[in-house]
Amino acid sequence: MARTPQTPGEQNGAGDPPDAPRLPPREAIVEALMRLAAEQPWNDIEITDIAREAGVSLAEFRDVYPSKGAVLGGFSRMIDKQVLEGASDDLAEEPTRERLFDVLMRRLDAMDPYKPALRRIAFALRGDPLSLAALNQVALNSQRFMLASAGISTEGPLGRLKLQGVVIAFARTMETWLEDDDPALARTMARLDREIRNGERLMERAEDVRRLTAPFRALAQSLAEGGRRRRRRDSRNEDDGNPLGGDPAAAI
Numbered sequence: 329m330a331r332t333p334q335t336p337g338e339q340n341g342a343g344d345p346p347d348a349p350r351l352p353p354r355e356a357i358v359e360a361l362m363r364l365a366a367e368q369p370w371n372d373i374e375i376t377d378i379a380r381e382a383g384v385s386l387a388e389f390r391d392v393y394p395s396k397g398a399v400l401g402g403f404s405r406m407i408d409k410q411v412l413e414g415a416s417d418d419l420a421e422e423p424t425r426e427r428l429f430d431v432l433m434r435r436l437d438a439m440d441p442y443k444p445a446l447r448r449i450a451f452a453l454r455g456d457p458l459s460l461a462a463l464n465q466v467a468l469n470s471q472r473f474m475l476a477s478a479g480i481s482t483e484g485p486l487g488r489l490k491l492q493g494v495v496i497a498f499a500r501t502m503e504t505w506l507e508d509d510d511p512a513l514a515r516t517m518a519r520l521d522r523e524i525r526n527g528e529r530l531m532e533r534a535e536d537v538r539r540l541t542a543p544f545r546a547l548a549q550s551l552a553e554g555g556r557r558r559r560r561r562d563s564r565n566e567d568d569g570n571p572l573g574g575d576p577a578a579a580i
Contacts, residue, residue, distance in 0.1 A: 354392045356382040358406055361399045365445035370452035397459065400449070401466045403442070408470050410438040415477050425524055427478040432498055432520055435474060436505055436513070447506045467495045486531065493530060497523035 351359065360382035364373050375396055379389045393399050411434050419427045439446060453459045471494045475482050482491045497520075504519040 350383075353382070353384045353388045354402060355406065356384060357389060357393060357399055358402045361396070362403065362442045362445040365448050366442075368448075370449050397462060400463065404466050404470050407435060407438045408473050411435050412473060412477055414438075420479070424478070424480060425528065428475070428480060428494075428524055429517075429520060431474050431478045432501070432524075433513075433517065435498075436501075436516065443506065446502075450502070450506060464495060467499070468492065471495050471498065490527075490531060493527045497527050 350356075357378060361373070361378050364377060364381055373396065375389060376386065378396065378399065379386050382389070393402060411431065414434060415431075419430050422430075453463070468491055471491055472482055475491065475494060480490070481487065500523055501516060501520040505513070505516040508514075508516045
């Protein structure tokens with residue numbers, strides 16, 4: 329489970345008691361941003377606000393994060409670490425679907441203390457395609473490790489499709505989770521199970537298409553290699569008949 333976000337009196341800030349433990353700047357900045365995002369619109373938060381809340385200077389902020397958006401990447405990596413550190417071999421013998429379900433639910437558990445902030449952030453970025461594209465890359469990096477934790481490979485011809493599919497499935501599940509206030513998370517778990525099953529069917533169809541098109545891909549590769557060999561042979565023949573090489577201008 330994730331550590332509960334700290335209040336200003338508990339974290340690395342100017343109002344801390346002298347003997348209060350100080351968070352490293354990277355973590356303090358993440359916690360500060362999530363506290364601020366839980367209380368005010370995303371677009372109203374300035375980097376100076378985050379630095380002040382975290383109890384760090386702008387120089388320290390710049391040393392670890394180049395922007396406010398980059399702090400969200402730091403948050404994602406922080407959640408990655410919590411999920412990966414909590415991994416166990418208890419489900420090693422379970423079906424792939426069950427292992428992935430467990431990992432992604434543990435990710436939602438780790439994110440739960442930050443739910444109010446994530447709800448506001450998701451709403452603010454919904455109409456910002458550039459930010460969503462950047463966050464998609466962050467999500468791809470995170471889900472690569474989530475799949476690895478579930479014992480699922482992301483290598484091979486369909487690895488990228490598998491990875492992007494999990495990113496989309498988790499994003500759709502988060503839409504339900506952000507509005508699911510039931511402690512049992514029944515709606516969220518049902519949505520996640522449905523998304524994983526849909527992903528399994530998609531991968532099965534993709535694998536079928538790959539098998540069916542294998543002869544055509546092999547033929548295309550053979551033709552391409554034959555064309556390259558002919559071009560190399562023709563080039564050698566032209567050079568042999570022209571002591572000045574293949575460039576007609578060289579005779580001038």
